[in-house]
Amino acid sequence: MSFPIKDVPTKPYDGQKPGTSGLRKRVKVFQQEHYTENFVQSIFDSIDAKGQTIVIGGDGRYFSPETVQTILRIGSANGVSKFIVGKDSILSTPAASNIIRKYKAYGGILLTASHNPGGPDNDFGIKYNVSNGGPAPESVTNKIYEKTKTIQSYKSIDAPAVDLSKVGETTYGPSEVTVIDSVKDYVILLEELFDFPLIKQFLDLHRTDFPILFDGLHGVTGPYAKAIFIDTLGLPKSSVQNCVALPDFGGGHPDPNLTYAHTLVDAVEANNIPFGAASDGDGDRNMIYGKGAFVTPSDSVAIIAHWADVIPYFKKGGVKGLARSMPTSKAIDLVAQKKGLEYFEVPTGWKFFGNLMDAGRLSICGEESFGTGSDHIREKDGLWAIVAWLNIIAAANKESPNKLVGINDILKEFYSIYGRSFFSRYDYEEVPSDGANALVANLNEAIDTGSLNNSVHASASTGNSFTVASVYNFEYKDPIDHSVSKNQGQVITFSDGSRVVFRLSGTGSQGATVRLYVERYVPASAPVSELEKPASEGLKGLIEVALELSKLKQYLGVDEPTVIT
Template identity: 30%
Template sequence: MNRITFGTSGWRGILCEDFIFENVRVVTQAIADHLIASGESGKGLIVGCDSRFMGERFVRESAQVLAGAGIKVYLCNRDTPTPVISFEILRRKTAGAINFTASHNPPEYNGIKFSPAWGGPALPETTGDIERRANEMLGEFCYKERFLDNAKKDGLCEEIDCRPAYLDDLSTKIDFDAVASLGGVALNPLYGTARGYLDEPLMKRGMKFHQINAHRDPYFGGFAPEPAEKNIQDFISLVRKDPSIRLGLATDGDADRFGIIDEDGTYIEPNYIIALLLDYLVRVKKMTGGVARSVATSHLIDAVARHHGIQLYETPVGFKYIGELISQDKIIIGGEESAGLSIKGHVPEKDGILACFLVAEMVAREGKSVSQLLQELYAKVGCYLTRRDNIKLSPQLEAAYKGKVASVPAEIAGAKVKDVVTIDGVKLILEDGSWLLFRKSGTEPVVRLYGEASSDDRLNTVMSAGREFILGK
């Protein structure tokens, strides 16, 4: 059998290959054993899923294993956004949650994400223990199940509706009256769990909106359920063609990522949204604290932090590290270039629903488009342009990669290397303020190349130099 391996957001696999019922039972038992060993099992666990194939069946099997181990299960009554499950962990004070989701991965994937009692994604020491326990049990009949009807009779299973409490809480953090003044927005839950979460607050306030892809489709329309520009061309076309639409708001399959379309149909990179919201939260909403970004995320955030005199935290890739800072109340906002963010006083987990409505509030209260706000921000702190490419490696290049990045050049792209950051991958800070990050995939022969510069021409030069460094051309 393939080993169970937890990545940055849990264990993921391809349905009917390694993501099968038997492995789901084993991983669930490993989580149960971890909680029993830590003395947390008496608090119960939330179990939910996104809108993928077989989600409810996997939830049922997992719940029966937990009940068999004597752990109470709070069973979500429908596919549920990842940030909503995080909110419910904190609200109910459970030992955590098991969430069947593969987030933005293609439709053939599913996954198990374990979130502990603090509500954020499990840290490496936690997933490492669960991973070890699961792999020791592979191939063995290591669990017992209690049928859900019996578990309900015994008080070990309770069905819950997570939506009302989450939306009530969201209304304390978003100025929906301002959002309603926009007049017209477009919504795209991408066939995922944000159905009923993006639209209900607007319907409640009688706001006009257009919505597409708002039914459940495990194929996600034939695309990976990620609100990246290439995947939402139908949505971009809708916004571009309808002058009444002021803003387009999209989420991914489990609603922890966001996609923003400006009123003219321009896709706005997540990097820029995080920086704009930081400026807005400090300047308009008077929030205090620091800001966190992953090592792969734009230094435009650094520039905004300097402008407002607030502390910046740089983290490895993986929202769990940012989530820790949110749970410790150290930051106003934390985000990643992969379209995940959360804010002070909210869940320590990416929340695409929150992100969408924060942008809508910002645009409404400022009375300007996202592009106009970005140009104003550039005028205050300087221009920052970012890009990410994937470089596929031959077996020879993959074998040579580790040695290559271990001896970085003193100069690249016509500029001296000022600093080297190695908290996750190898990041070269150049003397002109541009930078490159080389980060090897843990699952495939691919190097993720990130770059940033102050102009398109300079960014092209930097990215070309990065490719040449890896490929040896």
């Protein structure tokens, strides 16, 4: 049957500039006439996908099924020869990265707004990933944005909707559509990376005294978690909760932190569960939390790097290098220094890690925003990090058969070797853009004039004084492609090694989000009582000084952050 290609007249929409993770707006914005079609056509106008294979998937959020059909119609009209689509349009972000790489696809279009809420009144997103499986670099996203500003028409074919509920192949106009099992390839990948027999042996032996709980927050990872924890590791069904993926995430906020993953925190504390974990809407973030034991993302990636030799993937191939995003604590730097490994500080955004991985210089990396991963794919990977922790705990208990080793034991040992980087992040979400820009402008003025240098600031509650050593705007020159990324966040460092970072985030759908990061290092030689005190105590004075220095509350017009992690 012939499906003629038609050109549909349209007009540009303002504001279709992709951020660090694609274009994110409210659902109602994407539902405007031609809005989604314009952006999809702009993607195809910016890449040479004729005769190529494109992967399509996403986190299953509201408006995904309709958008998949839109991509199929426009992509086919633009000459895509084959589409690989997750069953029911579902593919977690890590799973999609794996599919792109495994099947050597030209790229992929993912429908996700990551950890942002879903539903008809909430967020939707579209991002393009390139052939290495990672997010498109700025050279591509900038080209897409330029196309959105001049678009006059988009191509489409008139064809019936593809049934995405059945695995198999079908002809779709001039193209082929292959619907795949959303979970299978990803589980196979994890089994190749980790010591599943060791993990299973440990969990079977400690079924009663070391139960685990995974909370999917009604995001995309529910089916993946069931396949890993129940089908593969043989755990009881009670080991997972909120693992039915829903288009509105059950009305919750699928962000795995202490504020939004309260269903996990409450269940872990109420039931004395030693190992709990959660993932976000699209599956690329994670939180590790046991009874009385929260692992900061900064500590988590550093500990995985410290224990890398018990993970088969790294035991076989070695660790090429370590990296973190600039706001993330420097704990992983200490691991790299001790192990003699190259390490990097990059801007926020996984694409910067991807360049280093493709060049063979990076194996393990992480962001403080609950993103952790390795060079097995080119996205952060929530379930990968969770299984990595289970692999580490199983190995630690094999080395210590007479004592049950848990999360706190792993943390304490790490601090005794490397010291502790007390770390926290304050998020101020959907604040007025004018106030956020004024805050940044004030900090930039301090950078230009040096007005804060050598100034001393005392905490009223703790009496501690902090002397400003430097104030700068983080800039990164990529050692691989030599591109320069400027204005990546304002950093204030202090004479004792502490630092605070201010950054405007690009992951929200409206207003502005300001993030404040605070870090204070205590060496391993400090008293145990100092190393093991609650993070809120270790950081109290520094946070007070950061708020005073920046006049944050004054500029944003708020008294408290939306989220503290």
